Amino acid sequence: MSTPGTIPVAGIILAGTFPEHDPRAGLETTLRLFELAEDLGYDVAGIRQRHLERGVSSALTFLAAASQRTRTIRLETDVVPLGYETPFRLAEDFATVDALSGRRVNVGVSTSAPHGDLLASLGRTVPTPPSGAAGASPGASGRVGPAAAAADPYALIERFLESLEGHALSDDELSTPYGPQIPRVQPHIAGLRDRVWLGGGSLRSVRWAAARGLKLLLGNVGDGDAADTFEAAQRAHVDAYLSEFRGTDPRIGVERVILPTDSATAAQREHYAAYVAARDERTAEPVSLGGRTVVFQRDLHGSAEQIAERLTSDPTFDGRTELRVAFPYGFDEDEYRQILTDIRTAVLPLVGWRPAAASATTGTVAAPAA
Numbered sequence: 001m002s003t004p005g006t007i008p009v010a011g012i013i014l015a016g017t018f019p020e021h022d023p024r025a026g027l028e029t030t031l032r033l034f035e036l037a038e039d040l041g042y043d044v045a046g047i048r049q050r051h052l053e054r055g056v057s058s059a060l061t062f063l064a065a066a067s068q069r070t071r072t073i074r075l076e077t078d079v080v081p082l083g084y085e086t087p088f089r090l091a092e093d094f095a096t097v098d099a100l101s102g103r104r105v106n107v108g109v110s111t112s113a114p115h116g117d118l119l120a121s122l123g124r125t126v127p128t129p130p131s132g133a134a135g136a137s138p139g140a141s142g143r144v145g146p147a148a149a150a151a152d153p154y155a156l157i158e159r160f161l162e163s164l165e166g167h168a169l170s171d172d173e174l175s176t177p178y179g180p181q182i183p184r185v186q187p188h189i190a191g192l193r194d195r196v197w198l199g200g201g202s203l204r205s206v207r208w209a210a211a212r213g214l215k216l217l218l219g220n221v222g223d224g225d226a227a228d229t230f231e232a233a234q235r236a237h238v239d240a241y242l243s244e245f246r247g248t249d250p251r252i253g254v255e256r257v258i259l260p261t262d263s264a265t266a267a268q269r270e271h272y273a274a275y276v277a278a279r280d281e282r283t284a285e286p287v288s289l290g291g292r293t294v295v296f297q298r299d300l301h302g303s304a305e306q307i308a309e310r311l312t313s314d315p316t317f318d319g320r321t322e323l324r325v326a327f328p329y330g331f332d333e334d335e336y337r338q339i340l341t342d343i344r345t346a347v348l349p350l351v352g353w354r355p356a357a358a359s360a361t362t363g364t365v366a367a368p369a370a
Contacts, residue, residue: 003319003352004317004318004319005311005312005313005314005317005318005319005351005352006312006317006319006351006352006353007311007317007321007322007323007348007351007352007353008319008320008322008352008353009043009044009253009322009323009353010042010043010044010322010323010325010343010344010348010353011037011042011043011044011045011046011074011076011253011322011323011324011325012033012037012042012044012045012046012324012325012327012340013046013047013048013076013078013255013324013325013326013327014030014033014034014045014046014047014048014327014336015047015048015050015055015056015327015329016030016047016048016055016056016062017054017055017329017330018054018055019054020054023054026054027056027062027065029333029336030047030056030062031065031066031069032333033045033333033336033337033340034066034069034070034073034075035069035070036337036340036341037073037340038070038071038072038073040340040341040344040345041344041355041356042073042340042344043073043074043322043355043356044073044074044075044076044106044253044322044324045066045070045073045074045075045076046075046076046077046078046106046108046324047059047062047063047066047075047076047077047078048078048079049077049078049079049080049081051081051084055329059077059078059080060077060080060093060094060097063075063077063097063101063105064096064097064100067097067100067101067102067104068100071102072104073104074104074105074106074370075097075101075104075105075106076105076106076108076197077105077106077107077108077109078108078199078217078255078324079108079109079110079197079198079199079217080108080109080110081109081110081111081112082109082110082111082112082153082156082157082160083111083112083153083156085156085160087156087157087159087160087162087163088159088163088185090109090160090163091160091163091164091185092163092185092186094107094164094192095164095185095186095187095188095189095192096187098189098192099187099189103189105192105195106195106197106215106370107164107192107195107196107197108196108197108198108199108217109157109160109196109197109198109199110198110199110201111153111154111156111157111198111199111205112153112199154208157198160196161193161196161212163185164185164189164192164193164196165193166184166185166188166190167184168182168183168184169183169184170183194213194249194370195215195370196214196215197214197215197216197217197251197253198214198215198216198217199217199218199219200216200217200218200237200241201219201221201223202223202292203223203225203226203236203237203240206237206240206241207240207241207244209241210240210241210242210243210244210245210246210250211244211246212246212247213245213246213247213248213249214247215249215250215251215252215253215370216241216250216251216252216253217252217253217254217255217324218234218237218238218252218253218254218255218316219254219255219326220255220256220257220296220297220326221294221295221296221297222234222237222294222295222296222297223236223237223292223293223294223295224286224287224292224293224294224295225292225293227295228285228286228295229295230283230295230296230297230298231297231314231315231316232315233295234254234297234315234316235315235316238252238316238318238321251322251370252320252321252322253321253322253323253324254316254317254321254322254323254324255324255325255326256297256300256311256323256324256325256326257297257299257300257325257326257327257328258299258300258301258307258325258339258343258347259272259275259276259299259300259301259302259328259339260301260302260303260304260307260339260342260343260346260347261301261302261303261342262303262304262342262346263338263341263342263346264338264342265338268334268335268338271331271335272301273301275299275328276299276301279296279299280298280299282296283295283296283297283298304342304346304347304350305350307347308347308350308351311323311347311351312350312351317351319352323353325339325343327339
């Protein structure tokens with residue numbers, strides 16, 4: 001039975017930032033942090049997909065590497081914007097990486113197409129998310145390119161889900177060097193569709209996910225049309241999802257930026273305080289952004305006890321909601337390791353989280369269900 005204020009599943013989200021002159025160094029650092037997260041017993045390690053920035057631009061390529069550096073932790077994309085993807089090919093990539101990982105992948109996607117105008121200038125046109133859609137970005141081109149057969153990005157997700165389900169694309173068998181085969185996405189991973197998480201930023205996307213039995217990822221930017229405060233807005237989306245869910249396993253993961261100071265050095269404490277202060281002003285009231293009204297969540301910063309108090313009083317955490325710790329961009333590896341370790345050893349025990357049961361035969365931590 002769930003207990004309000006407790007956290008049943010805890011994971012991390014990294015962007016894989018790297019220096020301009022040495023991308024391998026940053027990617028290697030991120031792989032080491034995935035390994036550390038597994039060693040510490042976190043349930044999930046997720047990677048953002050970013051375009052035109054010094055961060056991971058191909059989440060699945062990165063997770064393919066991470067699948068060979070980890071054994072038990074669940075791997076996640078947070079999230080792949082479908083505005084730049086061909087649904088059929090993306091389904092093939094997810095299935096391949098899931099097979100490599102031993103079926104440990106959470107399929108996180110969104111309807112968004114960030115940096116639309118810039119990419120259009122390179123000869124690539126992208127669909128514009130409809131008003132209020134999750135991840136809608138200002139200035140998207142509105143033209144539909146080769147990745148999208150329909151202007152509505154939700155149509156892309158429908159086609160992606162159909163591809164994951166493994167339906168035959170034709171009544172005729174394919175003649176291949178391996179003999180006759182059913183023409184469908186390969187490898188076919190039964191149940192992979194059940195591990196799709198939709199990044200939701202609007203009430204429409206939340207309801208859309210619930211109606212199709214998808215799992216839901218919520219960020220630290222809320223819908224200002226739902227409420228005037230971040231906490232109330234996010235709780236409204238959680239309630240809508242749970243009340244309208246059609247399926248057997250409703251799951252919600254929410255992002256929080258957490259900067260514990262318990263074992264931080266003096267220099268790290270100063271850095272974290274400056275980072276939080278620079279972002280705090282935006283949380284004072286709703287903000288107009290790209291034609292939408294949004295509310296920002298305040299970063300969680302301070303001692304483990306202070307952070308735990310905020311988590312347990314947060315109405316989003318009702319004993320079922322999962323935590324994804326979103327790590328700031330551009331910190332150094334020692335800072336990330338300190339944050340990872342303090343959250344695991346000092347914060348999470350105070351909010352009711354426990355590591356997954358250890359395997360009786362190997363002593364390793366078993367990956368949670370999708």
